[in-house]
Amino acid sequence: MVIEDFIGKLEEEFDDVAAGSIKPDTDFRNIEDWGSMHALIVIALIDTEYDITLSGADLRSVNTIQELFDLVKSK
Amino acid sequence: MANFSISGIDITGVAACVPKNVVSNYDYELLSESERRMLVKTIGVETRHVAPKYTTTLDYACAAAERLFEATNIDRSEIKLEIFITQSRDYYLPSTAILAQHKLGLSQDCMAFDIGLGCSGYTYGLSVISSMMKSTGIKKALLLVGDVSTVTCSYNDKSTYPLFGDAGTATLVELKGDNEWHFDLHSDGSGEEAIKIPHGGMRHLLTEDSLVEKKREDGNTRADLHLQLDGLTVFNFSITKVPKSIRSFMEQYNSYPSELDYFVMHQANKLMNESIRKKLKFEKEQVPYSLDRYGNTSSASIPLTMVTELNQELKSPQKLLLSGFGVGLSWGHALIQTNNVICPPILEI
Numbered sequence: 264m265v266i267e268d269f270i271g272k273l274e275e276e277f278d279d280v281a282a283g284s285i286k287p288d289t290d291f292r293n294i295e296d297w298g299s300m301h302a303l304i305v306i307a308l309i310d311t312e313y314d315i316t317l318s319g320a321d322l323r324s325v326n327t328i329q330e331l332f333d334l335v336k337s338k
Numbered sequence: 339m340a341n342f343s344i345s346g347i348d349i350t351g352v353a354a355c356v357p358k359n360v361v362s363n364y365d366y367e368l369l370s371e372s373e374r375r376m377l378v379k380t381i382g383v384e385t386r387h388v389a390p391k392y393t394t395t396l397d398y399a400c401a402a403a404e405r406l407f408e409a410t411n412i413d414r415s416e417i418k419l420e421i422f423i424t425q426s427r428d429y430y431l432p433s434t435a436i437l438a439q440h441k442l443g444l445s446q447d448c449m450a451f452d453i454g455l456g457c458s459g460y461t462y463g464l465s466v467i468s469s470m471m472k473s474t475g476i477k478k479a480l481l482l483v484g485d486v487s488t489v490t491c492s493y494n495d496k497s498t499y500p501l502f503g504d505a506g507t508a509t510l511v512e513l514k515g516d517n518e519w520h521f522d523l524h525s526d527g528s529g530e531e532a533i534k535i536p537h538g539g540m541r542h543l544l545t546e547d548s549l550v551e552k553k554r555e556d557g558n559t560r561a562d563l564h565l566q567l568d569g570l571t572v573f574n575f576s577i578t579k580v581p582k583s584i585r586s587f588m589e590q591y592n593s594y595p596s597e598l599d600y601f602v603m604h605q606a607n608k609l610m611n612e613s614i615r616k617k618l619k620f621e622k623e624q625v626p627y628s629l630d631r632y633g634n635t636s637s638a639s640i641p642l643t644m645v646t647e648l649n650q651e652l653k654s655p656q657k658l659l660l661s662g663f664g665v666g667l668s669w670g671h672a673l674i675q676t677n678n679v680i681c682p683p684i685l686e687i
Contacts (some may be wrong), residue, residue: 298373300377316577331524
């Protein structure tokens with residue numbers, strides 16, 4: 264499990280995000296038009312790809328893509 | 339565990355009726371164009387059929403029942419049990435099922451009562467109606483299922499307004515044949531806040547304040563008489579507990595995705611339903627959707643999807659997995675066999 268794959272999968276899921284625009288230190292709430300739909304997409308992606316279910320509180324506890332990735336790895 | 343089997347029951351026909359008024363989520367003014375695209379892609383709802391004021395679930399379900407009587411050529415006087423599943427009753431009292439008995443001209447020897455369930459309603463309804471038929475010997479029964487949910491959603495609440503559509507359905511069930519049906523039913527009232535209309539019942543009687551729209555913690559604006567939906571909680575419940583319970587239910591009856599024809603799920607939200615489908619390893623072709631055109635129609639969503647997506651397939655024998663889950667929290671699954679289900683085309687009124 265490497266962060267590049269994780270970012271690639273996220274970029275695929277978000278329609279309006281150009282490939283290569285998300286970096287490990289990106290605060291995911293600053294992704295264009297970030298909203299509750301994106302949160303659901305992230306939870307669904309992590310659930311189906313890594314079989315780990317994050318709660319809303321889990322998601323609120325992290326800010327950057329790197330922190331999110333580390334959280335998934337720690338579960 | 340509420341897990342049981344019933345044999346010798348068959349579905350003769352299913353009909354559905356929706357309002358003819360169609361609303362597109364691409365016209366939802368609270369969202370930017372890109373947000374609308376994102377919303378449609380994520381929840382999977384492009385259009386919804388929305389009831390005009392003062393037209394109720396009873397109207398749609400009875401219209402569906404009339405169409406079903408016509409298509410199946412049944413003598414309605416033979417129906418001795420009628421159950422109405424709805425959370426949008428015409429009145430506090432009497433029960434909607436009794437109004438339907440009169441409106442449909444059913445016999446006064448027909449027992450009729452309501453069950454107040456939402457998303458899980460169809461699987462619960464099939465289990466109750468088939469159990470009662472089996473224990474009483476009643477040969478023909480009518481299951482009316484549906485909701486008009488849009489009237490309770492605030493236009494200013496992005497978590498509910500674009501999601502829900504209205505529909506009423508009718509299912510004719512007969513005591514015949516040798517089908518064996520299995521049911522698995524659950525409840526968790528600790529999740530009551532996840533999907534709720536807080537005011538207007540006995541706990542919080544309707545006051546002037548119930549009607550005032552207020553800005554909420556989640557950023558949406560709604561009144562206490564409106565439906566509130568905690569999307570993340572519902573999402574997490576739906577992608578964890580639901581597939582887990584379906585998996586153990588299927589294992590119990592040695593049932594596998596490859597030997598089932600279709601998995602008809604409550605049409606909750608595309609992202610959520612697809613997560614469940616992938617977890618349970620069903621092929622895309624096995625999981626029909628009506629969600630894109632009709633939205634989340636609460637308890638009506640399973641029979642509505644059978645009518646719109648499987649009307650041809652249901653003419654020959656099918657093995658189906660049905661699963662409803664949501665408000666309560668409540669969830670229920672059914673493994674059923676069908677022989678020849680008559681599904682007249684969907685009615686719009």
